[in-house]
Amino acid sequence: xxxxxxxxxAFTLDPKSGVPYYKQIILQIEMxxxxxxxVSGDQLPTVRGLAVDLRINPNTVARAYNELEIxxxxxxxxxxxxxxxxxxxxxxxxxxxRILAGLAREFIAKAQSYGFSKDDVxxxxxxxxxxxxxxxxxxxGDKKSTVFTH
Amino acid sequence: xxxxxxxxxAFTLDPKSGVPYYKQIILQIEMxxxxxxxVSGDQLPTVRGLAVDLRINPNTVARAYNELEIxxxxxxxxxxxxxxxxxxxxxxxxxxxRILAGLAREFIAKAQSYGFSKDDVxxxxxxxxxxxxxxxxxxxGDKKSTVFTH
DNA sequence: TTGTATGTACTAATACTCTCATACATTGGG
DNA sequence: CCCAATGTATGAGAGTATTAGTACATACAA
Numbered sequence: 001x002x003x004x005x006x007x008x009x010a011f012t013l014d015p016k017s018g019v020p021y022y023k024q025i026i027l028q029i030e031m032x033x034x035x036x037x038x039v040s041g042d043q044l045p046t047v048r049g050l051a052v053d054l055r056i057n058p059n060t061v062a063r064a065y066n067e068l069e070i071x072x073x074x075x076x077x078x079x080x081x082x083x084x085x086x087x088x089x090x091x092x093x094x095x096x097x098r099i100l101a102g103l104a105r106e107f108i109a110k111a112q113s114y115g116f117s118k119d120d121v122x123x124x125x126x127x128x129x130x131x132x133x134x135x136x137x138x139x140x141g142d143k144k145s146t147v148f149t150h
Numbered sequence: 151x152x153x154x155x156x157x158x159x160a161f162t163l164d165p166k167s168g169v170p171y172y173k174q175i176i177l178q179i180e181m182x183x184x185x186x187x188x189v190s191g192d193q194l195p196t197v198r199g200l201a202v203d204l205r206i207n208p209n210t211v212a213r214a215y216n217e218l219e220i221x222x223x224x225x226x227x228x229x230x231x232x233x234x235x236x237x238x239x240x241x242x243x244x245x246x247x248r249i250l251a252g253l254a255r256e257f258i259a260k261a262q263s264y265g266f267s268k269d270d271v272x273x274x275x276x277x278x279x280x281x282x283x284x285x286x287x288x289x290x291g292d293k294k295s296t297v298f299t300h
Numbered sequence: 301t302t303g304t305a306t307g308t309a310c311t312a313a314t315a316c317t318c319t320c321a322t323a324c325a326t327t328g329g330g
Numbered sequence: 331c332c333c334a335a336t337g338t339a340t341g342a343g344a345g346t347a348t349t350a351g352t353a354c355a356t357a358c359a360a
Contacts, residue, residue, distance in 0.1 A: 020348060027256065034259035047307060057350045062307065073263050078307040079357030087265030100266055100274050107257040113173065115221050116250055117184050124250050125272060170318060196336060207320045212337065228337040229327030 008037040011045070013054050021056055025064035033073070033084065040086040044074065047082075158187045161195070163204050171206055175214035183223070183234065194224065194232045 009032060013024050032038040044050075047065065051058040065082045068074045072091070076082045091099070111121045159182055163174050182188040194200075197215065201208040215232045218224045226232045261271045 022348075027259070030256075030259040030263040034262040046305080048305085059308085059351090060349060063348085065307085068263075071264065076307065077357075078355065080306060082307080091265075096266070097274075099264060100261065100270065101278065103257070103261050103264070103266075104271070104275055104278070107253070111250065111253055112177065112180065114249060114253065115180065115223065116246075116253075117180075120250065121254070122275060124247070125254060125275060128251065128254075172318080197338095198336080208337085209321085209339095210319060213318085215337085226337065227327075228325065230336060232337080 008032070009045070011050060011054060013056070021054070021060050022064040022067070025050075025061060026067060029064070029068060029073070038084050040084050042084045044082045044084070158182075159195075161200060161204060163206070171204070171210050172214040172217070175200075175204075175211060176217060179214070179218060180223070188234050190234050190236045192234045194234070196231060 011025065011028055013021055017024070019027075029038065029044070038044075044065065045053070045061075047058045047061040050061045054061070065074060065076060069076050069082075072085060072087065074082050075085045108118055108121060112118070159178075161175065161178055163171055167174070169177075179188065179194070188194075194215065195203070195211075197208040197211040200211045204211070215224060215226060219226050219232075222235055224232050225235050258268055258271060262268070
């Protein structure tokens with residue numbers, strides 16, 4: 001049964017978090033890709049479907065999908081749907097490095113705005129390996145949660 | 151032997167950067183602390199003084215100082231001034247680590263959504279090392295000196 | 301072709317961020 | 331006690347970000 005697989009994507013929104021809805025959606029998709037719940041070719045929920053689920057406007061979901069499309073994370077076809085794209089073909093090595101450099105800069109800057117030094121960040125990353133940690137979202141009711149690794 | 155320059159702290163603002171003034175001030179103070187131009191007990195410029203220098207409103211400077219105070223980087227006494235804290239008092243090391251872990255997890259997930267592996271990210275960061283800094287060692291020596299002149 | 305599912309465009313309402321103007325409160329020295 | 335220096339409180343204004351309402355466009359299968 002691939003019932004498990006369906007359960008792994010449970011979007012939730014926290015209105016009190018201060019994080020915009022569309023960004024929460026983006027983050028949850030990134031997490032799902034990061035831990036393998038979403039892989040290339042998978043279809044995302046439709047903008048209307050997810051909008052109804054989350055009780056928000058379809059355009060808000062569309063905005064999240066749009067931003068991901070600009071990044072090349074998903075590709076979208078009007079009338080068909082939005083799908084996780086295959087990143088291995090789309091970018092050259094130079095391009096990839098440029099993007100990674102941008103992400104790194106962005107992250108360092110954000111960490112600094114929280115008062116961390118670059119050294120703080122670097123030494124933390126090499127020591128702690130952050131991805132193994134579990135997440136804090138969801139957990140709103142049923143706890144299937146099969147996918148997150150420890 | 152060269153006398154060190156006395157101009158320890160020269161705040162500047164870049165209006166075109168898109169970074170809010172109060173954040174630019176925070177960044178510059180953090181940098182000054184991180185490279186030793188500011189140490190525990192040093193007094194920061196007064197909100198009015200710096201505001202005049204930078205041609206902005208005193209409240210904008212105050213906002214920067216406030217945020218630093220919340221983080222425990224400085225402490226403030228009405229009527230007296232704002233000073234670099236003796237130690238970081240407000241947040242525990244555990245708390246700081248928890249926050250950094252969250253930021254890191256988000257960053258890694260985002261990078262992975264672009265198709266980068268965790269190792270891609272780590273090795274990039276270690277190699278590119280935004281700052282190869284080993285010069286924290288007291289280039290200031292006996293330099294407690296006039297951080298600000300009254 | 302037609303219908304229904306999909307995403308999209310445009311616009312307006314709302315909420316938030318940043319900065320400033322003005323007035324107020326506290327401290328410490330004379 | 332005053333006074334001048336310090337930070338603080340409140341609210342207004344402009345600009346931007348976020349979300350929603352409504353109507354439109356495209357794809358695909360019957």
